[in-house]
Amino acid sequence: MEAVPPSSFIDFPEDVQLCILSFLRPSELAAFAATSKRFGTMCRDDQRLWLSMCDRRWGSQTHITKWGNGKISYKHLYRFLDEYDNLIGFWRRCGDATASSPPLVFFEWGPFYITGSRILPSKNRGYGVIKKPFLWMSVTSNGEPLNYLDFKGKFPLTQGDLMDSEELGLLENELIQVSVSFTDKCHLVVEENSMLGGLNRFSSLENVKGEVSENTFGSPPDRLVHEIYQYFANRTSPGGNGGSRRQRRREKEKQGRMKRLEQEHFVKIVNSSPKPSRPLQGLWKGICEDSSLEFYLVTYDDIGGIACRKVGESSRPLTYHAPVFWTLSGSFIESPLSPEENHIYNCRLHLRPTVEADQSSDDYFRSSDDKAVSRMLYINSSYDLVIPDLAANSINSREVEGRIWQYENGTFGFGFLRDSYIIDLEHIEKNGRLLDTSNL
Structure with missing residues (x-):
């Protein structure tokens, strides 16, 4: 054959x-x-x-x-999305300590855009978080970036808005065109466009300070900067008063001129999720002593050490964002634990949110019976590293010694021997999706 x-x-x-x-x-x-x-x-x-x-x-x-709008070259779109892809995930705002915006930001894919949302604890003092969208990033049919800053976080972007913005070059609902630029893969800058239509390749997020520019009525270039605040056309039926409404908005703009935007800088949180070899790694959320929800970042170093910090501003006072714990050894002690270690764990109560608002504060401290410990890790307080004076006031090793208890469900709690409670840390996201969220 x-x-x-x-x-x-x-x-x-x-x-x-x-x-x-x-x-x-x-x-x-x-x-x-x-x-x-x-x-x-x-x-x-x-x-x-x-x-x-x-x-x-x-x-x-x-x-x-x-x-x-389905009209862009897919070759161009591939290059565009390849650059946007690095945005997906968590970022931490850094810089101006006077800014009121929360430091944690989450970028995720939408149907035809990427949205950036500020993440902050919910007001019900539980584990829930609020997702407040403030940046919409897309592309026009001719391949130009189309990025809107929505500093009030109340505007639902639709495809019709993108089409209207291309045809009319106007913005409504106080959206502002911005540029997002990467100084490197882990550093993002958001800033206002210098001209309407003169978009940079990417635009950066800015914080609205509410200040009136001294050059509001200055030279023509200054006026062009302020034109980015123009609104989308009001979509009304033929013969309606959309034109007069737009005119009133423009007049209001001129009288109010103009809220001043400043650059905002963000640093990417690269390892925001646990891995089998680094089970504690990532972003977590936990209830603190005052019943408020805090965000924590647990990181591993190159030699196996582990550190935990609250997610805060680098410019805030040291005590605000000081590490929660540290250890030079990442070796766990597997269950079953010794009687002494079982006693240390069982005599402590878990910090929890109240079930109902009118319950007493004692309900924040509930029994640990529903937590099955799989293994344990020795830790130390880091205050003796970053605030030596505090450590010098105590000769008791229990003041700095603590434990991490990892539970069978993958979450964990930590506590120091000087305290009578355990702070349980829960997942903030899973498979790229935020957990326990509500939109603002």
Whole structure:
């Protein structure tokens, strides 16, 4: 029987070739494109290929065909989303200590945009968090970035808004066009565009200070800066008073001129989720002594040490964001624990939120019976490192010695021997989604 020669890639049907090529990254695709003129044209110009590449990489997270109103080149969209992809996850605001915005920010995919939300504890003093959207990032049909700062966090973005903004160049509901720029992969700057229509490649988030600019009625370039505050057209029926409403808004703008925006800087929280080799790593949330909810960041160093800090401003006083605990050894002691260690754990109560607002404060301290400990870790207070004077006031080792108890459900609690309670830390997100959230 005559042997059948093996098939080469060129013999496959074109749709099969496109499917195989969609698994490649652009650098790999460029190398393959150099093999022939036909493949070079396919890799460079075939929209089916670039649509498949976009869909394979981000299709489970966003609607690829809705970006740019479905009119953008998918090759251009791939490059655009590749840059946006680094935004996804948690960032921490740094800089101005007088700014009132919460420090924790979360970026996630939307149907045809990426949204940035400020994350803050809910007001019911439970484990819930509030997600307050303040930045919308998308792209127009001609490939220009379209980024809006919504500092009141109340505007629901729709595709119609993107279309109207392209046609009319106006903004409504106090949206402001901004630019988001990466100084490196882990440092983000958000700032106001210098001109309407003169968008940078990305725009950065800014904090509204509510101050009136001294140059409000200055030179023409200054006036152009303020024009970014113009509104979307009011979408009314033909013959309506939309034009007069827009005129009134513009007049109000001129009289109020203008809320001043300042740059906002953000640092990415790279390892925000636990891993099998680093089970405590990531962002967590826990109830503190005053019953308020705090966010904590647990990090591992290169030699196995572990540190935990409250997520706060680097410019705030040292005692505000000082580490909660530290250890030079990440080695756990597996269950069953010794009778002494069982006693240390069982004699402490867990800090918990109240079930009802009218209950007494004692209800924050509930029994630990519902927590099954899987293993334990020795820790120390870090105050003896960052505030030596506090450590010098005590000769009792129990003042700085503590424990981490990891539970069977993957969460954990920590406490110091000087205290009678345990702070339980719960997950803040899972599989890229925030837990226990409510939109503001």
